[in-house]
């Protein structure tokens with residue numbers, strides 16, 4: 343791609359660095375911004391900049407939050423004894439969209455994947471085990487994707503908590519193996535949480 347302007351080229355290259363954005367799309371977006379009033383670009387860049395500098399991770403569940411505690415953890419109407427364990431923030435959003443879950447979450451920040459060099463210590467597992475140890479948790483629901491890495495992570499956490507007095511369950515799999523939670527439709531995902539099965543049962547299959 344030949345550019346008539348270094349500034350244009352730089353903006354397109356930055357935009358094209360985003361996932362799913364090719365050079366052509368990047369050029370289209372940049373030209374769109376150029377055609378629009380300058381305030382729109384300012385609003386976009388300042389929103390991104392504020393997000394980058396001001397956003398926090400909830401100190402309890404590690405969800406993205408504007409406060410020390412996210413709105414879900416800070417809500418006294420939620421069932422704080424029921425914790426849904428998920429890989430990332432998109433899963434929280436997907437499950438919240440179902441409107442079927444009244445507990446709280448624990449965001450691991452990924453899953454155990456030796457191939458990618460991700461071990462348990464790089465994930466937020468110890469804070470979860472700590473919550474269980476404190477005796478404030480009655481049930482953990484594993485809602486990780488049904489991949490080998492997801493299963494490994496579930497099993498690792500299960501082994502850490504099984505000696506404590508709590509229920510462990512896994513979401514019912516209307517969702518086929520390898521699907522990501524965020525792509526499951528809301529009805530299926532909502533049902534799979536309501537019809538969750540004891541984790542021990544999932545080990546026998």
Ligand SMILES: [Zn+2]
Nearest residue numbers: 400403412415
């Ligand atoms: Zn939280």
